[in-house]
Amino acid sequence: MYFLLICTLFPVIDSRTIVQLHRQSIYQSNISCSLVHNQSISKLNDCIRLCQDDYRCQTAVYFKDKQICSLFTESCQKNSIKPTENITATVICCKKNSQLLPTCASTTTPQPVFEPASLWSFDNNTNDSISNYHGVLSGSPIYRSPGINGYGSTLWFDAANNQFVNVPTYRNLSYRSFTVQMWFFSTNTSSYTCGFFGQRHAANADESLHYVLRNGSPRLCFFSDDLQSSTIIQINTWYHITFVYNYSSFTQSIYRDGMLDCNRTSNNPYQSMSGLIVIGKTEQQPGTPWYFSGAIDEVLLTMKAKTASEILDDATLVTYHSFDSQSYYDASSLRLKGTYANVTFSIGKVNQAIDFQSNSSFYEIDGFFLLGHANRSYSILPSNVWSHIAYTYSSNNGLRLYVNGTLMNTTGSGLQYICSGELNTLVLANARGNRSSCYSQSIASDPYSGSLDELRVYSRELATDDIYVLSHP
Ligand SMILES: [Ca+2]
Numbered sequence: 001m002y003f004l005l006i007c008t009l010f011p012v013i014d015s016r017t018i019v020q021l022h023r024q025s026i027y028q029s030n031i032s033c034s035l036v037h038n039q040s041i042s043k044l045n046d047c048i049r050l051c052q053d054d055y056r057c058q059t060a061v062y063f064k065d066k067q068i069c070s071l072f073t074e075s076c077q078k079n080s081i082k083p084t085e086n087i088t089a090t091v092i093c094c095k096k097n098s099q100l101l102p103t104c105a106s107t108t109t110p111q112p113v114f115e116p117a118s119l120w121s122f123d124n125n126t127n128d129s130i131s132n133y134h135g136v137l138s139g140s141p142i143y144r145s146p147g148i149n150g151y152g153s154t155l156w157f158d159a160a161n162n163q164f165v166n167v168p169t170y171r172n173l174s175y176r177s178f179t180v181q182m183w184f185f186s187t188n189t190s191s192y193t194c195g196f197f198g199q200r201h202a203a204n205a206d207e208s209l210h211y212v213l214r215n216g217s218p219r220l221c222f223f224s225d226d227l228q229s230s231t232i233i234q235i236n237t238w239y240h241i242t243f244v245y246n247y248s249s250f251t252q253s254i255y256r257d258g259m260l261d262c263n264r265t266s267n268n269p270y271q272s273m274s275g276l277i278v279i280g281k282t283e284q285q286p287g288t289p290w291y292f293s294g295a296i297d298e299v300l301l302t303m304k305a306k307t308a309s310e311i312l313d314d315a316t317l318v319t320y321h322s323f324d325s326q327s328y329y330d331a332s333s334l335r336l337k338g339t340y341a342n343v344t345f346s347i348g349k350v351n352q353a354i355d356f357q358s359n360s361s362f363y364e365i366d367g368f369f370l371l372g373h374a375n376r377s378y379s380i381l382p383s384n385v386w387s388h389i390a391y392t393y394s395s396n397n398g399l400r401l402y403v404n405g406t407l408m409n410t411t412g413s414g415l416q417y418i419c420s421g422e423l424n425t426l427v428l429a430n431a432r433g434n435r436s437s438c439y440s441q442s443i444a445s446d447p448y449s450g451s452l453d454e455l456r457v458y459s460r461e462l463a464t465d466d467i468y469v470l471s472h473p
């Protein structure tokens with residue numbers, strides 16, 4: 001009934017396009033790749049014309065107050081059109097000849113172009129290494145080495161001294177999808193609220209971004225339109241946390257250590273049009289700052305809604321070396337640094353592989369911070385050596401060895417991983433210098449001769465199904 005009252009059927013514009021308007025409504029798409037882009041537009045008619053003229057657009061939303069036009073590739077579904085009371089918006093349905101239009105699932109669908117991300121690594125500075133949204137220290141938080149990736153540093157904040165990072169250049173996060181991720185180590189969660197990441201425009205609904213710990217649990221806040229986790233964060237423990245806003249579906253999500261913790265549908269999009277990003281502090285209302293105590297590292301702002309599998313890899317794929325294009329590059333989110341000698345590249349199982357042919361050949365990766373923690377699960381998949389080998393560990397299942405995706409043997413439960421508590425180093429193909437004195441139960445110290453490919457290390461125990469998939473690339 002609602003739609004019947006507010007629909008206006010425009011005349012046929014041409015032989016291919018019919019436009020319907022649904023006033024005081026917003027569109028909640030279920031297809032994550034549906035959003036084409038947002039554009040500043042001063043009139044509803046211009047937004048209609050923009051959608052008509054863009055061959056990809058089948059649905060648009062015009063936000064009158066903010067003068068923003070959002071274009072979607074998804075065909076207008078009536079059950080995705082929702083009434084709104086707090087903001088003035090109009091849904092525009094452009095019915096075009098579907099023969100001419102790509103669908104979201106089609107390989108011909110144009111992929112949205114995302115704005116560049118921002119990465120604050122806190123490696124002895126507050127620079128944004130991707131997009132130049134550089135930060136400024138306030139209250140003198142301190143750098144401590146190493147960082148979560150075994151080099152550089154983390155930034156340590158003391159709430160009692162009002163310490164935080166301020167990003168002076170405004171970044172528009174409104175009416176769009178975005179993902180905020182970081183590693184954190186909280187030393188005190190006794191405050192009512194501890195701020196991770198924020199951007200405050202005004203103390204109005206959906207105009208004050210504050211990602212925080214509230215009573216010791218993660219909370220994603222737009223202001224009066226918030227997602228609260230029930231997970232209690234332990235102090236003095238490293239966590240990877242991800243806050244996602246998917247504008248296409250209006251979904252807010254929190255992931256902890258790569259796994260979905262909780263989600264909900266927002267009432268409205270985040271819609272602050274000003275305010276500076278802060279890290280280690282949030283401010284819901286003017287004059288009521290909430291500070292964080294502990295370490296924060298590798299803060300990544302991505303201008304899209306990351307998928308569950310991307311987030312799981314970000315949190316648990318510690319290092320990944322494909323050796324493709326003759327590369328020594330670690331494609332994991334931690335970007336560990338490798339050293340090597342007397343190696344070459346050859347045709348691999350997947351594109352290129354690395355070759356070890358001499359007694360002095362080696363490939364070494366430093367900085368396995370997370371493998372230095374007692375009883376923390378891990379999985380090592382050294383290679384497609386045209387046999388695929390995988391080792392996994394958890395305190396529940398002990399060590400497991402897989403060959404070509406099949407579980408071959410296990411120590412069973414009860415095996416404790418007594419770690420060094422120090423940074424770990426992974427060496428491929430050889431033992432180096434003083435590290436040659438492997439114990440008899442440990443790996444052989446003779447050099448390996450041959451090829452290795454597609455090395456991955458995870459800080460979680462992969463399941464049998466995961467390993468089967470990775471062993472059949
Ligand atoms: Ca760092």
Ligand SMILES: [Ca+2]
Nearest residue numbers: 322348350352
């Ligand atoms: Ca490869």
